[in-house]
Amino acid sequence: xxxxxxxxxxxxxxxxxxxxxxxxxxxxxxxxxxxxxxxxxxxxxxxxxxxxxxxxxxxxxxxxxxxxxxxxxxxxxxxxxxxxxxxxxxxxxxxxxxxxxxxxxxxxxxxxxxxxxxxxxxxxxxxxxxxxxxxxxxxxxxxxxxxxxxxxxxxxxxxxxxxxxxxxxxxxxxxxxxxxxxxxxxxxxxxxxxxxxxxxxxxxxxxxxxxxxxxxxxxxxxxxxxxxxxxxxxxxxxxxxxxxxxxxxxxxxxxxxxxxxxxxxxxxxxxxxxxxxxxxxxxxxxxxxxxxxxxxxxxxxxxxxxxxxxxxxxxxxxxxxxxxxxxxxxxxxxxxxxxxxxxxxxxxxxxxxxxxxxxxxxxxxxxxxxxxxxxxxxxxxxxxx
Numbered sequence: 001x002x003x004x005x006x007x008x009x010x011x012x013x014x015x016x017x018x019x020x021x022x023x024x025x026x027x028x029x030x031x032x033x034x035x036x037x038x039x040x041x042x043x044x045x046x047x048x049x050x051x052x053x054x055x056x057x058x059x060x061x062x063x064x065x066x067x068x069x070x071x072x073x074x075x076x077x078x079x080x081x082x083x084x085x086x087x088x089x090x091x092x093x094x095x096x097x098x099x100x101x102x103x104x105x106x107x108x109x110x111x112x113x114x115x116x117x118x119x120x121x122x123x124x125x126x127x128x129x130x131x132x133x134x135x136x137x138x139x140x141x142x143x144x145x146x147x148x149x150x151x152x153x154x155x156x157x158x159x160x161x162x163x164x165x166x167x168x169x170x171x172x173x174x175x176x177x178x179x180x181x182x183x184x185x186x187x188x189x190x191x192x193x194x195x196x197x198x199x200x201x202x203x204x205x206x207x208x209x210x211x212x213x214x215x216x217x218x219x220x221x222x223x224x225x226x227x228x229x230x231x232x233x234x235x236x237x238x239x240x241x242x243x244x245x246x247x248x249x250x251x252x253x254x255x256x257x258x259x260x261x262x263x264x265x266x267x268x269x270x271x272x273x274x275x276x277x278x279x280x281x282x283x284x285x286x287x288x289x290x291x292x293x294x295x296x297x298x299x300x301x302x303x304x305x306x307x308x309x310x311x312x313x314x315x316x317x318x319x320x321x322x323x324x325x326x327x328x329x330x331x332x333x334x335x336x337x338x339x340x341x342x343x344x345x346x347x348x349x350x351x352x353x354x355x356x357x358x359x360x361x362x363x364x365x366x367x368x369x370x371x372x373x374x375x376x377x378x379x380x381x382x383x384x385x
Contacts, residue, residue, distance in 0.1 A: 019258030036090035076104035181239035
C-alpha cells in the first residue's frame with residue numbers, strides 16, 4: 001500500500017501563536033486544519049468526513065510526528081492525538097513545534113511571518129471509491145502517520161490558524177510621572193474611550209502590552225495594561241509601566257504568558273523607559289532588564305557581549321566601545337588629577353580646598369559614568385526601534 005502526501009491550503013490566519021515550556025523545552029504552538037472534508041483538491045481527491053476515525057482511535061494517547069516538508073530527517077515537533085478534533089469541516093490539530101531544534105525555530109518564525117502557512121498530511125489509503133465517471137477519488141478511510149508544515153498548496157482549504165500575540169510598541173504619549181495608577185478605574189475609562197463596553201474594539205489593545213488574538217473580542221483576553229485616559233487622550237502611565245516591568249520580573253506572582261512574548265514585551269518596556277528617561281530628563285530611569293547588564297559591568301568584554309545580545313555586529317560593537325573608551329579616558333585623567341592632590345596637608349584652609357576639589361571630581365566621575373551608561377542604553381534602544 002503506497003504512501004501518499006496531500007497538501008491543504010487553508011488560508012493561514014495568524015491569529016495568535018503561543019509559546020510555552022514543556023518538560024524543560026521551549027515549544028511553539030500552532031493550530032489549524034491539517035485536512036478538510038468534502039472539497040475537491042488539485043489532484044481531484046476528496047477526503048470524506050470521518051476518514052481519520054480509525055487513526056484517532058488506534059493512536060489515541062500518542063503524538064503524531066510533525067515534519068518539515070515531509071523530510072523524515074527533519075522532525076520538528078508533534079501533534080498530540082488527544083488534542084485533535086474531527087468535525088464537519090475537517091481534522092483540526094494542535095501542533096507543538098520544538099523551538100530548541102534549529103529547523104523548528106526557523107519554521108515557527110516563518111510561520112509567524114506568514115511565509116510558511118500550509119499543512120500537508122502523509123497517509124495511506126485503506127478504503128477509496130472513484131466517482132464522477134472515475135474522475136474523482138473519494139477517500140473513505142486512511143491511516144495518518146505524519147503532518148508536515150509546507151510552503152506550497154494541493155487542497156484549496158487547509159491552514160494553520162493559530163499562532164498569542166504581543167501588542168506592538170504604540171509609543172503612547174506619557175502621562176505625568178507622579179500620576180497614580182488605579183488599574184480598575186483606568187480600564188473602565190479605557191473601555192468607554194475605545195467604545196469597548198461590551199466587547200473589545202480594535203483600538204482597545206493599544207492600552208495593553210499583550211492579548212490573545214484568538215479571543216480578541218473578549219475583554220478578558222487582554223493583559224498587562226499600561227494606559228489610561230488623560231484629558232481626552234490615551235496616555236501611557238509611568239507607574240503602570242513600572243508595574244508591568246515588576247510583573248515580568250516576578251513581582252506579585254509574575255504573569256502567565258509565553259516566554260518568547262515576554263522578550264518582545266521587554267523590548268517595548270525598554271523603549272518606554274528610554275522615552276521616560278528623555279522626557280523627564282532623569283538618567284536614573286533605566287529599565288530593570290538593561291540595568292542588570294550595565295550596572296554590573298566591570299570590563300569592556302561585558303559591554304561587547306551586551307551589545308551582541310542586542311543585535312549589534314562586531315563592527316558596530318568596536319565603534320561603540322571606541323566611543324566608550326574615549327569617555328573612560330576622561331575618567332582616568334580626572335582620577336590622576338585627584339591622586340596628585342591627595343597629599344597630607346596641615347593647613348586646614350588648604351585641606352578644605354582639596355576636599356572641595358575631590359568632591360567636584362567625584363561628581364564629574366559620576367557624570368561620566370552616567371554618560372557612558374546613557375550612551376550604551378541609547379544605542380541599544382535605537383537598535384530595537
